[in-house]
Amino acid sequence: MLAVSGGVDSMVMCDLFLKAGFQFGIAHVNFELRGKESDADQEMVRLYAERQQLPFFTINFPTKDLAAQQKRSIQELARELRYEWLEKIRKENAFDLIATAHHLNDSLETILFNWTKGTGLNGLMGVPVCNGFIIRPLLGLAKDEVEVYAEQEQIAFREDQSNRENKYDRNKIRLDVMPVLKSINPKLEETVGRNLQYLEDVRALYYWAVFNILKKVWGGDEKTSVVKFKVLEEYPAPTTLLFEWLAPLGFNSDQIRQIWESREGQPGALFFSQTHQLLIDRETFILQERIEKNKWRQTYTLTKDMSFLQINDAQLFVERHSNLPKTFSENPFIAYLDIDIIEFPLSMRHWKAGDQFCPLGMKGQTKKLQDFFTDLKLPRTEKDKVWILEDAKGRICWIIGHRLDDRFKITSQTQQAIKMIYKP
Numbered sequence: 001m002l003a004v005s006g007g008v009d010s011m012v013m014c015d016l017f018l019k020a021g022f023q024f025g026i027a028h029v030n031f032e033l034r035g036k037e038s039d040a041d042q043e044m045v046r047l048y049a050e051r052q053q054l055p056f057f058t059i060n061f062p063t064k065d066l067a068a069q070q071k072r073s074i075q076e077l078a079r080e081l082r083y084e085w086l087e088k089i090r091k092e093n094a095f096d097l098i099a100t101a102h103h104l105n106d107s108l109e110t111i112l113f114n115w116t117k118g119t120g121l122n123g124l125m126g127v128p129v130c131n132g133f134i135i136r137p138l139l140g141l142a143k144d145e146v147e148v149y150a151e152q153e154q155i156a157f158r159e160d161q162s163n164r165e166n167k168y169d170r171n172k173i174r175l176d177v178m179p180v181l182k183s184i185n186p187k188l189e190e191t192v193g194r195n196l197q198y199l200e201d202v203r204a205l206y207y208w209a210v211f212n213i214l215k216k217v218w219g220g221d222e223k224t225s226v227v228k229f230k231v232l233e234e235y236p237a238p239t240t241l242l243f244e245w246l247a248p249l250g251f252n253s254d255q256i257r258q259i260w261e262s263r264e265g266q267p268g269a270l271f272f273s274q275t276h277q278l279l280i281d282r283e284t285f286i287l288q289e290r291i292e293k294n295k296w297r298q299t300y301t302l303t304k305d306m307s308f309l310q311i312n313d314a315q316l317f318v319e320r321h322s323n324l325p326k327t328f329s330e331n332p333f334i335a336y337l338d339i340d341i342i343e344f345p346l347s348m349r350h351w352k353a354g355d356q357f358c359p360l361g362m363k364g365q366t367k368k369l370q371d372f373f374t375d376l377k378l379p380r381t382e383k384d385k386v387w388i389l390e391d392a393k394g395r396i397c398w399i400i401g402h403r404l405d406d407r408f409k410i411t412s413q414t415q416q417a418i419k420m421i422y423k424p
Contacts, residue, residue, distance in 0.1 A: 001025045001095040003059075003086055004048075006041040008150050009101035011048075011157040013138055017099070018052065023101075025055030026090055029082050031063040033074070034162060039246055048156075056087050058072075075168060081350060083134075102136045104189045105143040105197070109173045118253075119242065126196060142189035152273045210244045220287075221424075227285040229263050241250050249276045259285065268380050281379045302389075311348055311387065316377040319419040324410060332401045333422040337408040340415060343392040351388055357396035358406040369399070376402065389420070 002017060004026045005008040017024050029043040030038050042058060049056035061081050067074045067290070086098050107126030114123035129139050139144065150157060166172045182188050185292040213235055220226040232238045239260045246256050250273030263267050263280055271278045272290060279286040302309050303320070320339065328336060355369035373383045389398040397408045400422050410417055 001027050001086070001093070001098050003082070003098060003100045003102075004045050005160070006029050006045045006156070006158040007101075007160055007163075008157040009103060009138065009143075009146055011155050012146050012150050012153075013099065013101040014048070014052075015155050016137070025049075025057065025093065025095065027057045027086055027098075029078075029085060030058065030060045031078050031081075032060055033063055034160070037161070041160075044156075044158055047186065055093070055095075059085055075170070076108060087133065096133075100133045100134060100136050101138050103138045103141050103143055103146055103384045104193060105174075105178070107139060108189070108192050109170055109178070112173050112177060112193075113170060120247075121199075121206060125199055125203065126192075133411075141195070144189075172233060207244075213241055214245060223288060225287040227287065228283060229260075230283045230286055246273075246278070246287075250274045251276070251278070254338055270380060279380050285325045286379055298349075302344075302346040302348065304344040309348065313424070314387075315423045316348065317421040317423070319421070321417045321419055322415075324414060324417055327408075333424070335398050335400075335404050335420045336410050336417045337397055337404070337420065338410055338416075339418040341408050342396075342397060342418070345392055346397070347392075348387055349390060350384060351386060355388070357399065357403075358407055360404045360406045362406060364406055369396075372399070372403070387422070 002014055002024050005016060005028065014026065023215070026045060026049045028042055032038055032043045042060075046056055046058065048054075061078070063074055063078050063081065066081075067077045070077065082178060089095070090098055109125045111124055116166050127136060127139060129136055149155075162168075163171065164175070166175045178188075185191055213232075217228045217231045217235075218225060219228070225243075229238075232241065235241060239257060242260055243253060243256050244371050246259075247253070251259075251271065251279055252273075255271055255273075259271055259280070263285070267280055267282055269280045275290055277290045279288075298308055299310075300311050302316070309318075309320045321336075325336060351369050351373075353370070356366050357369065357372075359372065369388075373386075378386075386402065387400040388396055389400060390396050394409065395405070397405050398420065399405075
């Protein structure tokens with residue numbers, strides 16, 4: 001499917017695809033930014049598709065109104081609307097790919113734009129030839145080559161007058177900056193094309209190094225990644241390496257710099273992206289998918305007659321025993337409590353500031369839960385996951401997986417026990 005605006009670039013692309021014998025359809029977006037001119041573009045592309053007997057798809061977007069409602073730039077929103085709609089049409093009509101008519105000059109403008117705004121290595125690579133289902137078959141051609149071809153082949157197209165106005169940032173680069181660069185180097189596009197090939201080699205070496213260093217400093221399991229920043233310090237440009245690993249997870253450059261600068265003096269500090277959270281913990285960064293606050297604020301109730309409780313992705317089984325056990329399991333997720341001391345209903349919840357209990361073995365002395373977790377050297381992300389069993393009087397009975405409260409232990413006076421089995 002070809003994305004066709006009606007301008008010289010996209011109409012040349014259509015001609016090349018026809019002559020190459022590809023099967024394709026045409027998709028056109030009317031952003032309603034130029035009134036009758038936009039409608040005329042749409043009609044020209046429609047008639048072209050009709051003459052060539054090509055499938056035609058089109059849509060109108062009130063782009064100005066949408067941008068005002070969403071308080072976004074018109075260009076940014078238009079690009080998003082365009083690509084989302086193109087992908088929708090591709091899926092619905094079983095097209096293999098979407099082709100856009102970006103050329104070498106577009107790539108150079110992108111490089112200059114990204115450099116001006118701030119970018120990493122990928123931003124200096126210009127427009128990618130392939131990006132998912134999107135291909136850009138004209139990227140090897142300069143703008144003047146496209147125009148010469150259009151003239152030689154007498155290809156009809158429409159001129160977008162807004163391209164000659166420098167009110168948009170990219171137009172300023174095209175109209176004001178590019179002529180100056182061309183005066184310095186008349187073969188600018190040819191030079192840029194060679195430079196991009198060099199940069200591709202640089203990028204390949206760069207990501208090879210990033211991947212191999214990653215293997216040496218990164219550990220953990222499926223749910224938790226651990227970055228050993230003490231090891232990372234031994235490599236050049238550690239913040240750049242950190243950026244390459246964390247930016248795809250939504251962390252921005254300012255956050256990543258702050259994470260690196262905070263590594264020594266702020267253990268326990270948490271940083272968030274939309275999808276992940278990173279904890280600074282002694283000599284490591286601990287990275288996990290972001291915990292939804294509402295998920296961890298949930299409280300579950302266990303009444304006296306219940307024998308089973310489903311808690312998120314875990315289960316709690318309850319058994320009552322009149323014959324007291326002679327030995328106790330060493331499994332931290334199994335606990336025996338004196339049922340006559342407990343006041344039902346029980347609550348399952350996560351810890352909060354000010355919580356305290358009487359840890360088993362401390363002969364009735366109380367301890368703040370925060371201090372208890374610190375003694376265990378539990379990372380903050382793990383503290384948030386610990387479940388607490390509390391009775392109706394607000395007394396903590398069991399820190400599940402860690403310690404029973406001394407007040408509820410089985411003694412020689414116990415008549416009946418309740419056995420709790422927690423299965424993560």
